[in-house]
Amino acid sequence: MSDFEARLQEWRGLPAIGLRLPGGDSALIALQGAQVLSWVSRGQERLFVSPQAAHDGHTPIRGGIPVCFPQFNQRGPLVKHGFARTLAWSGQPGDARPAEGGGLQITLRLEDSEATRAVWPHAFEALLTVELHPGALTVRLAVHNRGAQDLPFTAALHSYLQVPGAEQIELQGLDGLVYWNAVAAGAETHPVQAGAVRFGVETDRVYPRAAQALRLQTLSSQPLLQIAQDEAWSETVVWNPGPELCARLPDMAPDSWQHMLCVEAAAIDAPVVLAPGGRWQAAQHLRAL
Numbered sequence: 001m002s003d004f005e006a007r008l009q010e011w012r013g014l015p016a017i018g019l020r021l022p023g024g025d026s027a028l029i030a031l032q033g034a035q036v037l038s039w040v041s042r043g044q045e046r047l048f049v050s051p052q053a054a055h056d057g058h059t060p061i062r063g064g065i066p067v068c069f070p071q072f073n074q075r076g077p078l079v080k081h082g083f084a085r086t087l088a089w090s091g092q093p094g095d096a097r098p099a100e101g102g103g104l105q106i107t108l109r110l111e112d113s114e115a116t117r118a119v120w121p122h123a124f125e126a127l128l129t130v131e132l133h134p135g136a137l138t139v140r141l142a143v144h145n146r147g148a149q150d151l152p153f154t155a156a157l158h159s160y161l162q163v164p165g166a167e168q169i170e171l172q173g174l175d176g177l178v179y180w181n182a183v184a185a186g187a188e189t190h191p192v193q194a195g196a197v198r199f200g201v202e203t204d205r206v207y208p209r210a211a212q213a214l215r216l217q218t219l220s221s222q223p224l225l226q227i228a229q230d231e232a233w234s235e236t237v238v239w240n241p242g243p244e245l246c247a248r249l250p251d252m253a254p255d256s257w258q259h260m261l262c263v264e265a266a267a268i269d270a271p272v273v274l275a276p277g278g279r280w281q282a283a284q285h286l287r288a289l
Protein backbone atom coordinates (compact mmCIF):
# COMPACT_ATOMS: atom_id res chain seq x y z
CA MET A 1 0.00 0.00 0.00
CA SER A 2 1.28 3.46 -0.84
CA ASP A 3 1.64 6.26 1.67
CA PHE A 4 0.70 8.81 -0.99
CA GLU A 5 -2.59 10.26 0.03
CA ALA A 6 -5.23 12.47 -1.57
CA ARG A 7 -8.42 13.01 0.35
CA LEU A 8 -11.34 15.34 0.76
CA GLN A 9 -10.85 17.68 3.71
CA GLU A 10 -12.38 20.83 5.09
CA TRP A 11 -10.77 24.18 5.53
CA ARG A 12 -12.80 26.36 7.94
CA GLY A 13 -15.94 24.62 6.66
CA LEU A 14 -15.07 24.81 2.95
CA PRO A 15 -14.38 21.73 0.82
CA ALA A 16 -10.71 21.18 0.04
CA ILE A 17 -8.43 18.44 -1.25
CA GLY A 18 -5.47 17.40 0.85
CA LEU A 19 -2.34 15.83 -0.66
CA ARG A 20 0.34 14.10 1.41
CA LEU A 21 3.64 12.45 0.53
CA PRO A 22 5.19 9.55 2.44
CA GLY A 23 7.88 11.89 3.87
CA GLY A 24 5.17 14.12 5.41
CA ASP A 25 5.09 17.05 2.97
CA SER A 26 1.50 18.11 2.33
CA ALA A 27 -0.70 20.59 0.50
CA LEU A 28 -4.31 21.65 0.89
CA ILE A 29 -6.30 23.06 -2.03
CA ALA A 30 -9.72 24.68 -1.61
CA LEU A 31 -12.21 24.05 -4.41
CA GLN A 32 -13.07 27.75 -4.21
CA GLY A 33 -10.63 29.33 -6.60
CA ALA A 34 -8.47 26.16 -6.79
CA GLN A 35 -6.62 28.04 -4.09
CA VAL A 36 -3.70 26.30 -2.40
CA LEU A 37 -4.13 27.17 1.29
CA SER A 38 -1.38 25.18 2.89
CA TRP A 39 1.97 23.79 1.87
CA VAL A 40 3.91 22.06 4.60
CA SER A 41 7.46 21.10 3.73
CA ARG A 42 10.04 19.70 6.15
CA GLY A 43 7.48 20.08 8.91
CA GLN A 44 7.01 23.79 8.35
CA GLU A 45 4.03 25.71 6.92
CA ARG A 46 5.35 27.74 3.98
CA LEU A 47 2.22 29.70 3.03
CA PHE A 48 0.42 32.44 4.92
CA VAL A 49 -3.35 32.52 5.42
CA SER A 50 -4.83 35.41 7.37
CA PRO A 51 -6.48 34.42 10.65
CA GLN A 52 -9.33 36.72 9.55
CA ALA A 53 -9.65 35.34 6.01
CA ALA A 54 -13.21 35.06 4.72
CA HIS A 55 -14.55 31.52 4.41
CA ASP A 56 -18.11 32.02 3.19
CA GLY A 57 -17.51 30.16 -0.07
CA HIS A 58 -17.57 33.19 -2.38
CA THR A 59 -15.55 36.06 -0.91
CA PRO A 60 -11.85 36.01 -1.89
CA ILE A 61 -9.77 34.10 0.67
CA ARG A 62 -6.87 36.19 1.99
CA GLY A 63 -3.83 33.95 1.75
CA GLY A 64 -2.42 30.84 0.17
CA ILE A 65 -2.12 31.03 -3.60
CA PRO A 66 -5.09 32.88 -5.12
CA VAL A 67 -5.45 32.46 -8.89
CA CYS A 68 -6.07 35.87 -10.45
CA PHE A 69 -7.84 35.26 -13.78
CA PRO A 70 -8.93 36.50 -16.31
CA GLN A 71 -7.97 39.94 -14.99
CA PHE A 72 -5.19 41.11 -12.72
CA ASN A 73 -6.05 43.77 -10.14
CA GLN A 74 -8.27 46.53 -11.54
CA ARG A 75 -6.72 46.47 -15.02
CA GLY A 76 -10.05 45.91 -16.78
CA PRO A 77 -13.81 45.93 -16.27
CA LEU A 78 -14.12 42.75 -14.19
CA VAL A 79 -14.06 42.36 -10.41
CA LYS A 80 -10.64 42.95 -8.88
CA HIS A 81 -8.28 40.07 -9.77
CA GLY A 82 -10.99 38.41 -11.89
CA PHE A 83 -13.71 35.93 -10.99
CA ALA A 84 -11.65 32.71 -10.82
CA ARG A 85 -10.78 33.15 -7.13
CA THR A 86 -14.41 33.41 -6.07
CA LEU A 87 -15.85 30.48 -8.06
CA ALA A 88 -15.94 26.77 -7.26
CA TRP A 89 -13.55 24.80 -9.46
CA SER A 90 -14.11 21.10 -10.07
CA GLY A 91 -11.80 18.37 -8.90
CA GLN A 92 -11.76 15.36 -6.61
CA PRO A 93 -9.16 13.37 -4.68
CA GLY A 94 -9.45 10.52 -7.21
CA ASP A 95 -7.93 12.86 -9.84
CA ALA A 96 -4.56 12.83 -8.02
CA ARG A 97 -1.73 11.15 -9.93
CA PRO A 98 1.90 10.35 -9.18
CA ALA A 99 4.28 13.07 -10.37
CA GLU A 100 7.87 12.55 -11.50
CA GLY A 101 10.46 12.35 -8.75
CA GLY A 102 8.27 10.93 -6.01
CA GLY A 103 5.57 13.59 -6.12
CA LEU A 104 1.81 13.77 -6.31
CA GLN A 105 -0.17 16.06 -8.58
CA ILE A 106 -3.77 17.06 -9.09
CA THR A 107 -5.57 19.27 -11.60
CA LEU A 108 -8.67 21.36 -10.90
CA ARG A 109 -10.82 22.80 -13.68
CA LEU A 110 -12.92 25.89 -14.29
CA GLU A 111 -15.01 26.34 -17.43
CA ASP A 112 -17.15 29.17 -18.68
CA SER A 113 -20.68 29.20 -17.32
CA GLU A 114 -23.72 31.42 -17.66
CA ALA A 115 -22.31 33.52 -14.81
CA THR A 116 -18.87 33.99 -16.42
CA ARG A 117 -20.31 34.63 -19.91
CA ALA A 118 -22.56 37.33 -18.43
CA VAL A 119 -19.47 39.37 -17.49
CA TRP A 120 -16.87 37.97 -19.92
CA PRO A 121 -18.09 36.65 -23.28
CA HIS A 122 -15.55 33.86 -23.78
CA ALA A 123 -15.64 30.07 -23.94
CA PHE A 124 -12.64 28.84 -21.95
CA GLU A 125 -11.20 26.10 -19.85
CA ALA A 126 -8.75 26.95 -17.08
CA LEU A 127 -6.74 24.20 -15.40
CA LEU A 128 -4.79 24.61 -12.18
CA THR A 129 -2.28 21.85 -11.53
CA VAL A 130 -0.64 21.50 -8.15
CA GLU A 131 2.46 19.30 -8.02
CA LEU A 132 3.70 18.41 -4.57
CA HIS A 133 7.27 17.10 -4.43
CA PRO A 134 9.53 16.44 -1.46
CA GLY A 135 10.69 19.96 -0.56
CA ALA A 136 8.96 21.70 -3.47
CA LEU A 137 5.63 22.85 -4.83
CA THR A 138 4.82 23.70 -8.45
CA VAL A 139 1.57 25.43 -9.36
CA ARG A 140 0.67 25.67 -13.04
CA LEU A 141 -2.15 27.62 -14.67
CA ALA A 142 -3.25 26.53 -18.14
CA VAL A 143 -5.84 28.34 -20.25
CA HIS A 144 -7.56 27.03 -23.39
CA ASN A 145 -9.61 29.22 -25.71
CA ARG A 146 -12.61 27.11 -26.69
CA GLY A 147 -14.41 29.95 -28.46
CA ALA A 148 -14.40 31.35 -31.99
CA GLN A 149 -12.87 34.73 -31.09
CA ASP A 150 -9.54 35.79 -29.66
CA LEU A 151 -9.39 35.45 -25.89
CA PRO A 152 -7.34 38.12 -24.08
CA PHE A 153 -6.53 37.79 -20.40
CA THR A 154 -4.17 38.85 -17.64
CA ALA A 155 -3.41 36.53 -14.73
CA ALA A 156 -1.28 35.88 -11.68
CA LEU A 157 -0.51 33.26 -9.06
CA HIS A 158 -0.75 35.58 -6.07
CA SER A 159 1.34 33.50 -3.63
CA TYR A 160 1.30 34.57 0.03
CA LEU A 161 4.56 33.22 1.46
CA GLN A 162 4.87 32.82 5.20
CA VAL A 163 7.85 34.75 6.57
CA PRO A 164 9.41 34.93 10.05
CA GLY A 165 9.02 38.75 10.18
CA ALA A 166 8.68 41.09 7.19
CA GLU A 167 11.39 43.37 8.53
CA GLN A 168 13.71 40.41 9.07
CA ILE A 169 13.74 39.14 5.49
CA GLU A 170 14.97 40.12 2.06
CA LEU A 171 14.14 39.02 -1.47
CA GLN A 172 17.15 38.52 -3.71
CA GLY A 173 17.35 38.24 -7.50
CA LEU A 174 15.66 41.44 -8.71
CA ASP A 175 18.77 43.63 -8.49
CA GLY A 176 19.20 45.94 -11.51
CA LEU A 177 15.65 45.58 -12.85
CA VAL A 178 13.48 48.63 -13.55
CA TYR A 179 10.17 48.18 -11.75
CA TRP A 180 6.83 49.96 -11.52
CA ASN A 181 6.34 51.35 -8.05
CA ALA A 182 2.58 51.41 -7.43
CA VAL A 183 2.96 53.28 -4.12
CA ALA A 184 5.47 55.90 -5.25
CA ALA A 185 3.68 58.82 -3.47
CA GLY A 186 5.98 61.48 -4.89
CA ALA A 187 8.96 59.14 -5.38
CA GLU A 188 10.10 57.81 -8.73
CA THR A 189 7.52 55.57 -10.42
CA HIS A 190 10.05 53.49 -12.41
CA PRO A 191 13.22 53.16 -10.31
CA VAL A 192 15.99 50.61 -10.69
CA GLN A 193 16.14 47.95 -7.98
CA ALA A 194 19.37 48.25 -6.04
CA GLY A 195 20.29 45.08 -4.16
CA ALA A 196 17.78 42.92 -2.34
CA VAL A 197 14.20 44.06 -1.70
CA ARG A 198 13.50 44.80 1.97
CA PHE A 199 10.19 45.43 3.73
CA GLY A 200 8.60 47.48 6.48
CA VAL A 201 6.30 49.91 4.69
CA GLU A 202 3.65 49.35 2.02
CA THR A 203 5.37 47.75 -0.96
CA ASP A 204 3.52 47.13 -4.25
CA ARG A 205 5.75 46.66 -7.28
CA VAL A 206 5.71 45.09 -10.72
CA TYR A 207 9.10 43.79 -11.90
CA PRO A 208 9.89 42.17 -15.21
CA ARG A 209 10.56 38.44 -14.75
CA ALA A 210 14.14 37.91 -13.58
CA ALA A 211 16.33 35.57 -15.64
CA GLN A 212 17.19 33.51 -12.56
CA ALA A 213 15.21 32.17 -9.61
CA LEU A 214 14.56 34.52 -6.67
CA ARG A 215 15.71 33.70 -3.19
CA LEU A 216 13.96 34.62 0.02
CA GLN A 217 16.20 34.68 3.07
CA THR A 218 16.50 36.29 6.48
CA LEU A 219 18.74 39.32 6.93
CA SER A 220 21.18 36.98 8.66
CA SER A 221 21.30 34.90 5.43
CA GLN A 222 19.22 32.00 6.67
CA PRO A 223 17.71 30.60 3.47
CA LEU A 224 13.92 30.30 3.33
CA LEU A 225 12.59 29.71 -0.19
CA GLN A 226 13.62 29.67 -3.82
CA ILE A 227 10.95 31.11 -6.11
CA ALA A 228 11.02 30.58 -9.87
CA GLN A 229 8.52 31.17 -12.63
CA ASP A 230 8.22 29.99 -16.23
CA GLU A 231 8.97 32.49 -18.98
CA ALA A 232 5.33 32.88 -19.96
CA TRP A 233 4.84 34.65 -16.65
CA SER A 234 6.39 37.88 -17.90
CA GLU A 235 6.26 39.84 -14.62
CA THR A 236 6.74 39.35 -10.88
CA VAL A 237 4.59 41.34 -8.46
CA VAL A 238 5.96 41.91 -4.96
CA TRP A 239 3.39 42.99 -2.39
CA ASN A 240 3.38 43.60 1.34
CA PRO A 241 0.73 46.01 2.70
CA GLY A 242 2.90 47.29 5.57
CA PRO A 243 1.35 48.28 8.93
CA GLU A 244 -0.95 51.11 7.78
CA LEU A 245 -2.70 49.45 4.84
CA CYS A 246 -2.82 46.17 6.78
CA ALA A 247 -4.74 47.88 9.59
CA ARG A 248 -7.36 48.96 7.04
CA LEU A 249 -7.82 45.51 5.47
CA PRO A 250 -10.79 43.89 7.23
CA ASP A 251 -9.61 40.35 6.51
CA MET A 252 -6.12 40.83 7.97
CA ALA A 253 -5.08 40.95 11.63
CA PRO A 254 -3.19 44.15 12.52
CA ASP A 255 0.15 42.33 12.53
CA SER A 256 -0.53 40.08 9.51
CA TRP A 257 1.80 42.12 7.29
CA GLN A 258 4.67 40.88 9.47
CA HIS A 259 3.96 37.28 8.61
CA MET A 260 3.53 37.35 4.83
CA LEU A 261 5.11 38.38 1.59
CA CYS A 262 3.38 38.04 -1.77
CA VAL A 263 5.71 37.10 -4.63
CA GLU A 264 3.39 36.73 -7.59
CA ALA A 265 4.08 35.11 -10.95
CA ALA A 266 2.13 37.39 -13.29
CA ALA A 267 1.32 38.06 -16.94
CA ILE A 268 -0.09 41.55 -16.79
CA ASP A 269 1.74 44.30 -18.63
CA ALA A 270 0.63 42.97 -22.03
CA PRO A 271 -2.46 40.75 -22.00
CA VAL A 272 -2.00 37.20 -23.26
CA VAL A 273 -4.13 36.79 -26.39
CA LEU A 274 -5.16 33.26 -27.34
CA ALA A 275 -6.43 32.62 -30.87
CA PRO A 276 -9.42 30.27 -31.19
CA GLY A 277 -8.26 26.84 -30.03
CA GLY A 278 -5.10 28.33 -28.53
CA ARG A 279 -3.55 27.18 -25.28
CA TRP A 280 -1.24 28.84 -22.76
CA GLN A 281 0.36 27.57 -19.60
CA ALA A 282 2.90 28.72 -17.06
CA ALA A 283 4.02 27.61 -13.61
CA GLN A 284 5.48 29.04 -10.45
CA HIS A 285 7.99 26.81 -8.65
CA LEU A 286 8.59 27.10 -4.91
CA ARG A 287 11.41 25.22 -3.20
CA ALA A 288 12.04 25.07 0.54
CA LEU A 289 15.67 25.90 1.35
Ligand SMILES: O=P(O)(O)OC[C@H]1O[C@H](O)[C@H](O)[C@@H](O)[C@@H]1O
Binding pocket: 060, 073, 080, 081, 182, 204, 205, 237, 238, 239, 262, 264
Ligand atom coordinates in the same frame (compact mmCIF):
# COMPACT_ATOMS: atom_id res chain seq x y z
O1 LIG B 1 -6.86 42.75 -1.68
P1 LIG B 1 -6.70 41.97 -2.95
O2 LIG B 1 -7.84 42.24 -3.90
O3 LIG B 1 -6.54 40.50 -2.72
O4 LIG B 1 -5.38 42.49 -3.63
C1 LIG B 1 -4.17 42.45 -2.94
C2 LIG B 1 -3.01 43.04 -3.77
O5 LIG B 1 -2.82 42.28 -4.92
C3 LIG B 1 -1.67 42.63 -5.71
O6 LIG B 1 -0.50 42.33 -5.03
C4 LIG B 1 -1.68 44.07 -6.13
O7 LIG B 1 -0.45 44.44 -6.71
C5 LIG B 1 -2.00 44.96 -4.96
O8 LIG B 1 -2.21 46.28 -5.43
C6 LIG B 1 -3.23 44.48 -4.20
O9 LIG B 1 -3.51 45.31 -3.12
